[in-house]
Amino acid sequence: MEQILQDIGKQFKITDIVKKRDNLNFITCEKEQTISLITYLRDIKGFSHFVLLSVVDWIEDGVFQLVYFLNNPDKKIDIGIRTMISRENATMTSAHHLWEQIATYQRELKEMYGIDFPGSPRVDESFILEGWDDIPPMRREFDTKKYSEENFFPREGRETNDPEEYMKKKLYPDEEK
Amino acid sequence: MAIEEQNKKNKFIDPDLEKREILSPDGEIIKIDPMKDYFCDAKPKVHEPANKVIEKFLNWSRANSLWVLAFGTGCGSIEIPSLMTSRFDANRFGVQMRPTPRQSSVFIISGYLAVKTLKRVIRSYEQMQEPRYVVALGSCTVNGGMYYDSYNTINRLDYYIPVDVYVAGCMPRPEAMLAGFNKLKERIKAGRAEGANEYAEKFDWYKANQKKIIKDWNMPDYNW
Numbered sequence: 259m260e261q262i263l264q265d266i267g268k269q270f271k272i273t274d275i276v277k278k279r280d281n282l283n284f285i286t287c288e289k290e291q292t293i294s295l296i297t298y299l300r301d302i303k304g305f306s307h308f309v310l311l312s313v314v315d316w317i318e319d320g321v322f323q324l325v326y327f328l329n330n331p332d333k334k335i336d337i338g339i340r341t342m343i344s345r346e347n348a349t350m351t352s353a354h355h356l357w358e359q360i361a362t363y364q365r366e367l368k369e370m371y372g373i374d375f376p377g378s379p380r381v382d383e384s385f386i387l388e389g390w391d392d393i394p395p396m397r398r399e400f401d402t403k404k405y406s407e408e409n410f411f412p413r414e415g416r417e418t419n420d421p422e423e424y425m426k427k428k429l430y431p432d433e434e435k
Numbered sequence: 436m437a438i439e440e441q442n443k444k445n446k447f448i449d450p451d452l453e454k455r456e457i458l459s460p461d462g463e464i465i466k467i468d469p470m471k472d473y474f475c476d477a478k479p480k481v482h483e484p485a486n487k488v489i490e491k492f493l494n495w496s497r498a499n500s501l502w503v504l505a506f507g508t509g510c511g512s513i514e515i516p517s518l519m520t521s522r523f524d525a526n527r528f529g530v531q532m533r534p535t536p537r538q539s540s541v542f543i544i545s546g547y548l549a550v551k552t553l554k555r556v557i558r559s560y561e562q563m564q565e566p567r568y569v570v571a572l573g574s575c576t577v578n579g580g581m582y583y584d585s586y587n588t589i590n591r592l593d594y595y596i597p598v599d600v601y602v603a604g605c606m607p608r609p610e611a612m613l614a615g616f617n618k619l620k621e622r623i624k625a626g627r628a629e630g631a632n633e634y635a636e637k638f639d640w641y642k643a644n645q646k647k648i649i650k651d652w653n654m655p656d657y658n659w
Binding site for chain 2: 384386400409
């Protein structure tokens with residue numbers, strides 16, 4: 259693993275390395291270099307298995323963090339490639355030519371987060387949400403409760419308790435707050 | 436560029452609903468428009484019982500042979516296999532599963548309903564023969580349950596299709612479902628399970644509610 263990280267460091271601009279375990283590392287690289295880094299890992303370093311493509315919404319920093327997760331079945335090591343893209347007009351280079359299944363992940367991210375992957379097959383079709391016309395629902399500025407109340411006729415009389423307060427009252431009724 | 440063109444071409448249209456030319460059995464080529472030719476565009480009607488004595492007998496026989504549409508919509512559909520097999524054996528109560536909407540009279544809504552599923556549910560419900568009954572399982576169909584604030588699951592089922600019996604729980608066990616079926620039988624025998632007529636009476640209201648959340652309505656308005 260050390261050797262692989264050193265090799266990557268020579269060829270690509272790596273901004274951050276997080277070591278979780280001996281066989282699991284996360285590296286952060288620039289948006290432009292991501293696809294070539296993944297190609298390099300797949301073709302030269304033996305990371306032939308694509309595990310998942312995920313995204314984290316850092317609304318405070320105004321970025322999406324894409325995570326491409328790869329696995330090397332021979333050496334039994336995993337690597338996560340993180341890259342930051344802007345939340346405004348979020349666009350990323352498509353990687354469907356490396357593994358076919360990435361196209362499905364990209365289609366889902368387009369629908370749930372509004373990240374565009376130009377050129378990816380069927381990326382503009384609706385995937386799970388049919389005919390969605392609001393902002394993408396997994397973005398953190400989307401208020402799902404408000405949307406539900408406006409659209410789905412909530413039934414009257416629903417009560418919710420704060421679990422901490424409720425259990426305190428129930429278990430220690432004598433104790434003052 | 437080729438892929439972008441392909442994307443445009445692939446825009447999903449239900450192939451069963453497209454206009455097309457087909458070869459008839461006589462060797463003639465005929466044009467069909469499935470949205471007009473395959474579906475009736477008349478609104479549903481309220482069916483009044485012709486004779487109250489006969490209706491009572493009919494209701495008794497309906498109640499004793501409940502044919503359930505095998506359509507699992509949520510997590511509750513996992514209870515149905517155990518309901519039908521040897522331990523709980525719903526066949527004792529005259530309940531059996533049927534594969535198509537045309538053959539069945541009871542629709543079990545087993546749990547939460549996503550908007551995408553609701554579209555299929557409405558389509559299946561409208562294709563069922565009258566009289567038809569709906570059993571709604573779980574708290575999700577009552578008030579949304581644990582998904583009350585979800586952007587994609589409905590809160591109240593009775594705004595979209597009429598419900599005869601609610602079985603509360605999360606999820607209800609097969610015993611509770613059997614109790615629900617017995618309750619449904621009582622209702623049918625008493626002549627109170629008039630969901631299909633209620634649907635016909637308040638048809639515009641139900642349709643408006645359905646169309647409010649199903650935004651790409653790419654099916655016929657009336658599915659019978």
